[in-house]
Every structure is written in C-alpha cells, then in structure tokens.
Amino acid sequence: MPEPPILNVDDYAPGRYARTRILRQIGLPVLEASTGSQALETVERDRPIIVLLDVNLPDMSGIEVCRRIRENPRTGPITILHISASNTQAKHQVLGLDSGADGYLVEPIDPAVLIATVNAYLRARRAEDALLRSTEELRWFSYRVAHDLREPLRTISIYAELLGQETAQANPKAAGYLNFITGASARMSSFIQSLLDYSQAAEVRSQFVAFDCEAMMTRVIANLDAAIREPGAGIAWDPLPEISADLRLEYVFQNLIANAIKYHREGVKPVIHISARRSADEWTFSVCDNGIGIEPAYLDRVFEMFRRLHGQSVPGSGIGLALSRKIVEAHGGRIWIESEPNAGSTFFFTIPIRIVT
Numbered sequence: 001m002p003e004p005p006i007l008n009v010d011d012y013a014p015g016r017y018a019r020t021r022i023l024r025q026i027g028l029p030v031l032e033a034s035t036g037s038q039a040l041e042t043v044e045r046d047r048p049i050i051v052l053l054d055v056n057l058p059d060m061s062g063i064e065v066c067r068r069i070r071e072n073p074r075t076g077p078i079t080i081l082h083i084s085a086s087n088t089q090a091k092h093q094v095l096g097l098d099s100g101a102d103g104y105l106v107e108p109i110d111p112a113v114l115i116a117t118v119n120a121y122l123r124a125r126r127a128e129d130a131l132l133r134s135t136e137e138l139r140w141f142s143y144r145v146a147h148d149l150r151e152p153l154r155t156i157s158i159y160a161e162l163l164g165q166e167t168a169q170a171n172p173k174a175a176g177y178l179n180f181i182t183g184a185s186a187r188m189s190s191f192i193q194s195l196l197d198y199s200q201a202a203e204v205r206s207q208f209v210a211f212d213c214e215a216m217m218t219r220v221i222a223n224l225d226a227a228i229r230e231p232g233a234g235i236a237w238d239p240l241p242e243i244s245a246d247l248r249l250e251y252v253f254q255n256l257i258a259n260a261i262k263y264h265r266e267g268v269k270p271v272i273h274i275s276a277r278r279s280a281d282e283w284t285f286s287v288c289d290n291g292i293g294i295e296p297a298y299l300d301r302v303f304e305m306f307r308r309l310h311g312q313s314v315p316g317s318g319i320g321l322a323l324s325r326k327i328v329e330a331h332g333g334r335i336w337i338e339s340e341p342n343a344g345s346t347f348f349f350t351i352p353i354r355i356v357t
C-alpha cells in the first residue's frame with residue numbers, strides 16, 4: 001500500500017514551497033493546498049496522514065478547517081499540526097490545541113526540527129493504527145466465533161428438547177438429563193448473545209435521539225417482571241428526564257436494575273431506587289440497592305470483561321457491566337460505584353447534555 005501523503009496547507013507560497021521541499025527530500029509524499037476549502041477537499045479525497053495547517057488562510061481560519069476535519073467521522077482521526085508565523089503567542093497556541101489540533105509549530109521552523117517533529121507524529125500514528133487494526137481483528141474474531149457457535153447450539157437445544165418430549169413417559173431419568181442439556185444450552189445461548197452485543201457495541205456509532213427515561217423505565221420494569229416478582233423486589237424512581245441519548249442506554253438501566261435484584265442479600269427483599277440529577281453540562285443517574293455490596297478492591301474491576309465476584313450460584317456471564325461501561329463511554333460519560341459490603345451499592349453514570357439534532 002502506498003504511504004499516505006502529508007498535506008501542506010499555506011497560502012504563502014514561498015513558505016509552503018520550502019516546507020514541501022524539506023519533507024520531499026526525506027522521501028515523504030506531500031500534497032499542497034493554499035486555501036481552507038481546497039484543504040478540506042484534499043483531506044476528503046486523499047486522506048493524508050498528517051495535515052500541516054497554516055492558522056491564517058484567506059477563506060477561513062485554520063482553526064475552522066481543523067474543526068471541520070475533526071467533525072467528519074471519515075477524517076476525524078487525521079493528525080493536525082498548526083503552523084503560524086503571526087499567531088505565535090501562548091494564547092494562540094492554547095486556542096489551536098484546545099480546538100482539536102495535535103500540535104502547534106511557530107515559524108520560523110528549523111528544517112531539522114520540522115523533519116524530527118513530522119517523524120515523531122508519524123511514529124505515533126503508525127503505532128495507533130497498528131493498535132486499532134489488532135483491536136478490530138480481535139473484535140471481528142470474537143464476533144465470528146460467537147456468531148458461528150449460535151447455529152450448532154440452536155440445533156443441540158431443539159433436538160434435546162424433542163428427545164426430552166419423546167422419552168418423558170418411557171424414561172423419566174433420561175428426560176431429566178435432557179433437561180440439563182437444554183438448561184445449559186439456554187445459558188450458553190444468552191452468554192453468546194452478550195458476547196455478540198459486546199463486540200457490536202464497539203462497531204456501532206452512537207446515534208443520539210430524544211430518549212424518554214420515564215417511558216424507558218416502564219419497558220424495563222415490564223422486561224424484568226419475573227425477576228422482580230420472584231424476590232418481591234421494590235423498585236422506585238424519582239421523576240426522570242427526557243435526554244438526548246443512544247437507544248442502547250436502555251441496556252445500561254436494565255442491566256444495573258437486573259443486577260441490583262440478582263445480587264440481593266439472602267432473606268432481605270431487594271429495595272432499589274433510581275435517581276437523576278442535572279448539573280450544567282451533564283445528567284448523573286444512580287441506581288441504588290440494599291444488596292450484598294462489593295468489596296472496595298473490586299469497585300473498578302467489576303467493569304472488566306468476564307469479571308464475576310459472587311460465584312456460579314447467581315447466573316450471569318460477567319459481560320453486563322463491561323458492556324454498560326462501553327455504552328456510557330460512547331456517550332462521553334463515566335460510570336462508577338460506591339458500595340458497602342453487606343449493606344448495598346450505588347451505581348452512578350453520567351450522560352453529557354446534548355441538543356437533540
């Protein structure tokens with residue numbers, strides 16, 4: 001694959017020419033643009049690996065060009081280095097970096113420094129790309145494995161069930177064994193479904209829509225009906241807002257509430273309370289239970305994939321909290337726990353406030 005180019009954007013021809021020459025001398029492919037709109041077109045068409053971006057362009061500022069490159073999901077990850085001969089004060093550099101640039105160079109730039117800087121960013125980009133590729137391969141691998149396991153498992157469970165029906169009268173013992181097989185198949189099937197959900201969570205981009213938390217609670221309570229009735233759980237919630245969120249946020253609420261019921265104390269009815277608090281820029285939701293609680297050493301670790309603290313007596317796959325964290329982080333939020341062993345836990349998560357588009 002040919003090396004992706006570096007895009008050198010400057011309306012001042014002699015400066016642009018000098019920079020291009022220096023980079024071509026060390027064998028790097030360089031494209032040029034002299035206006036913001038030309039730069040945006042080239043970025044979209046040629047996908048450069050690095051953009052050297054003059055801050056003062058005739059049609060729009062480099063800061064604006066940078067913002068538009070970042071906004072576009074296809075070009076967002078490109079490395080952007082601002083270059084300026086006139087906006088050289090600390091406040092200009094801070095503005096450039098805060099607006100999304102990865103670096104800010106001030107003219108005059110010594111050729112050796114330009115080469116070393118570009119090489120350093122290229123090293124970082126290549127390492128990041130390799131990491132992204134291997135994460136993607138791993139995600140695809142787990143997706144394929146989970147997906148391909150589903151079909152044979154479905155066959156096993158259907159035929160075990162049929163065999164169970166056939167033998168129920170003649171051989172109750174065999175029918176009992178077949179029951180174990182169908183039970184184990186059902187657990188494996190829900191585990192595989194969680195794995196698929198997890199591997200897809202990374203792939204699907206969040207789509208923010210109007211998300212009515214009150215309506216969502218009604219659905220979650222209906223979905224968990226059997227799990228709520230069995231231990232006689234009491235679930236209450238404060239008035240909940242309408243926010244802008246991805247529909248997958250419902251999974252987070254449902255998983256936290258299901259866990260709050262599952263991990264109750266022996267002989268103590270689960271009492272669960274859901275709240276929402278608004279600050280200037282985010283909502284903080286909490287799900288509070290009176291269950292078995294979590295030891296301080298595990299408060300972060302329960303969000304790891306497959307991490308389970310309480311043995312096999314309670315059914316589960318250890319994926320729910322890992323997936324919940326992924327979904328919350330895809331919203332730009334955080335998730336954490338406060339807990340006292342043998343008294344209860346409160347799970348908190350934040351969702352930044354957005355305007356619904």
Ligand code: ADP
Pocket residue numbers: 255259260263289291292293294302307308309310315316317318319320321322345
């Ligand atoms: P699962 O419930 O399928 O095991 P999760 O990822 O949802 O997987 O949870 C991971 C682990 O965190 C659980 O196995 C349990 O040990 C612990 N945990 C989760 N929620 C609670 C809770 N409300 N109270 C106590 N422990 C909890």
